[in-house]
Amino acid sequence: MLNYFKTLVLINRKEPKFKLLFIFIIFLTFFSLITVLKTKADFLFEEIRSERQAVETILSNFKNMDLNSEEAQSDAMYLNLVQQLDLLARQEQAILFENPPLFKESALELTKVRKKVYQMPDYSKYQDYLPTESENFLDETFYQKVNNNHFKIYTKEDNLVLALAHLLALLSLLWLPLVTILCSDILVEETKHQSLTQGFPFSALEKMLMKIVFLATTFSFVLCLVPFIMLILTFFYPLGNLDYPQPVYLFSYQTVSFWQYGLLIFGYLLLVLLFVLLTSLLVNFLTKNSQVHNLV
Numbered sequence: 351m352l353n354y355f356k357t358l359v360l361i362n363r364k365e366p367k368f369k370l371l372f373i374f375i376i377f378l379t380f381f382s383l384i385t386v387l388k389t390k391a392d393f394l395f396e397e398i399r400s401e402r403q404a405v406e407t408i409l410s411n412f413k414n415m416d417l418n419s420e421e422a423q424s425d426a427m428y429l430n431l432v433q434q435l436d437l438l439a440r441q442e443q444a445i446l447f448e449n450p451p452l453f454k455e456s457a458l459e460l461t462k463v464r465k466k467v468y469q470m471p472d473y474s475k476y477q478d479y480l481p482t483e484s485e486n487f488l489d490e491t492f493y494q495k496v497n498n499n500h501f502k503i504y505t506k507e508d509n510l511v512l513a514l515a516h517l518l519a520l521l522s523l524l525w526l527p528l529v530t531i532l533c534s535d536i537l538v539e540e541t542k543h544q545s546l547t548q549g550f551p552f553s554a555l556e557k558m559l560m561k562i563v564f565l566a567t568t569f570s571f572v573l574c575l576v577p578f579i580m581l582i583l584t585f586f587y588p589l590g591n592l593d594y595p596q597p598v599y600l601f602s603y604q605t606v607s608f609w610q611y612g613l614l615i616f617g618y619l620l621l622v623l624l625f626v627l628l629t630s631l632l633v634n635f636l637t638k639n640s641q642v643h644n645l646v
Contacts, residue, residue, distance in 0.1 A: 367532050368568065374528075375572050379579045382520060386513040387587050393512075394505040395445050402438040404479040405431055430467045434460060445505055454497045461490035488597035495595040495605040504594065510580055511590030511608050517576065518615045525619050529626045533565060562627050569623050573616060 412428050415421055423429070437460040444453035467473055468483045481489070496503060504512055595605035598614070606614065 371532060371572055375575055376579065378520070379517060379576050382517040383510065383513045383580065383583060386507050386516050387510070390506050390508045392505060393507050395442065398438055398441050402435060402442065405435045405438065408476045408479050409435065427467070427470050427472050430463060430470070433463050437463065450503055453503060454493060458490070458493040458497060461486055461493065484599070487603045488599070491603045491605055492595060492597040501595060509588045509590030510583060511592065511594055514580060514612070518612065521619065522615065525622055526626070529569070529623050533626050533630055558631060562624070565627060566620060566623060570620065573619060
């Protein structure tokens with residue numbers, strides 16, 4: 351089996367598509383990380399300001415009322431939106447005046463206030479302007495974690511951890527079309543080198559399974575370039591906290607450390623790769639046409 355793997359390496363080492371894959375991943379990683387780190391965007395302040403403007407847009411549809419009036423007290427949606435606006439303004443002030451305790455307190459309270467609005471009859475009218483219920487649960491989980499464990503809140507994209515989060519999101523979007531293009535001719539390649547592969551005592555199915563393992567190993571090696579490049583950049587840019595919490599939904603809303611989040615994304619990308627490879631094989635075998643996958 352090891353000899354067959356060595357043969358696959360010899361067959362594919364000069365394949366232009368794998369060279370392009372290496373170049374693409376290296377370029378994308380350097381470009382994405384350095385661009386984010388050079389920009390140093392105040393992402394959290396911009397996000398909160400955008401949310402505040404969205405709430406103000408909703409409130410522009412309401413009549414301006416005295417909060418103590420009977421009319422205002424009878425309008426639960428109006429009171430909730432005003433409360434959200436006040437809490438978002440507090441978060442902006444907390445960032446500007448570098449007051450982390452106030453920010454954490456306001457952010458956590460905001461998630462609790464927003465929980466109520468999702469149950470209101472008129473919520474559907476304004477749902478396009480507000481975070482979804484699942485997004486609110488993720489925010490609540492995150493702020494509970496940073497509040498209970500006294501994490502420093504990152505407000506600027508000035509470290510490699512936050513820059514890598516951008517890169518992982520970008521890779522998640524590009525990965526499916528990328529591996530689909532690169533793996534669509536999985537059966538065609540075998541026919542080009544029959545003189546090298548026919549001498550091994552393996553069935554066609556066994557050879558295909560080994561080809562899948564080979565490709566999964568190759569793509570895993572390519573993905574390992576990302577942390578390697580990140581390690582190089584630590585000599586020039588701050589790393590950040592690898593234990594910084596990331597909110598996720600894994601059968602329940604919870605947080606994981608950033609390094610665990612990176613492993614989850616890595617596993618997700620490999621599952622996408624295996625799905626594409628198996629789908630390619632299935633379509634090719636069912637249609638008996640090695641090129642048909644290019645058209646699917």
